Amino acid sequence: DVKVTQSSRYLVKRTGEKVFLECVQDMDHENMFWYRQDPGLGLRLIYFSYDVKMKEKGDIPEGYSVSREKKERFSLILESASTNQTSMYLCASTLENQPQHFGDGTRLSIL
Amino acid sequence: RKEVEQDPGPFNVPEGATVAFNCTYSNSASQSFFWYRQDCRKEPKLLMSVYSSGNEDGRFTAQLNRASQYISLLIRDSKLSDSATYLCVGGTSGTYKYIFGTGTRLKVLA
Numbered sequence: 001d002v003k004v005t006q007s008s009r010y011l012v013k014r015t016g017e018k019v020f021l022e023c024v025q026d027m028d029h030e031n032m033f034w035y036r037q038d039p040g041l042g043l044r045l046i047y048f049s050y051d052v053k054m055k056e057k058g059d060i061p062e063g064y065s066v067s068r069e070k071k072e073r074f075s076l077i078l079e080s081a082s083t084n085q086t087s088m089y090l091c092a093s094t095l096e097n098q099p100q101h102f103g104d105g106t107r108l109s110i111l
Numbered sequence: 112r113k114e115v116e117q118d119p120g121p122f123n124v125p126e127g128a129t130v131a132f133n134c135t136y137s138n139s140a141s142q143s144f145f146w147y148r149q150d151c152r153k154e155p156k157l158l159m160s161v162y163s164s165g166n167e168d169g170r171f172t173a174q175l176n177r178a179s180q181y182i183s184l185l186i187r188d189s190k191l192s193d194s195a196t197y198l199c200v201g202g203t204s205g206t207y208k209y210i211f212g213t214g215t216r217l218k219v220l221a
Contacts, residue, residue: 031207033209040213041213042198042211042212042213042214043155043198043211045208048207048208050207056207088152090155096207097142097143097202099143099145099147099157099160100145100157100209101157102154102155102156103154104153105153105154
């Protein structure tokens with residue numbers, strides 16, 4: 001079974017802090033994704049990566065950056081956290097045209 | 112118009128009922144389709160892929176209609192444990208993008 005592990009289930013941070021969310025997958029997948037999910041808005045793609053050191057902006061990249069130094073690890077960075085970034089963050093990995101596998105999610109609250 | 116649209120529901124059905132959800136997509140280049148199940152405050156979990164010829168997995172049947180650009184999910188003999196939100200997803204080859212619908216909420220009632 002594919003295992004996608006996110007570093008934290010729940011996280012509380014303060015406005016202006018730099019926040020790191022980590023994601024690790026164990027299936028040697030090329031493609032990794034970061035989404036946020038908010039009520040009524042569904043999953044929205046923040047960034048994705050199709051190879052080490054490669055990244056592409058998704059639909060809502062503003063206020064975020066990513067890092068992929070190793071194939072199995074994809075990090076999401078909130079450069080200066082704001083209250084409107086309070087959300088559920090989901091990491092996923094996949095091979096092309098295959099279904100995505102999600103981590104447990106991180107519920108992030110920015111106070 | 113959203114690329115992938117679903118009726119948000121909720122669909123309230125009694126145990127044992129058959130229920131069907133549709134999901135329409137606007138991008139005719141979409142190649143891959145999937146149904147996910149998401150429980151409250153949990154991550155989406157793959158329910159089944161959707162193949163052009165239609166496919167079945169136990170009580171669940173998925174269909175793809177490319178001419179009308181929709182996919183469907185049929186659940187037979189509903190169980191209380193089927194209560195969840197069902198997300199449909201379309202993927203376009205070569206773009207690495209998967210477009211999620213906002214989900215259809217199902218409540219199976221005793």
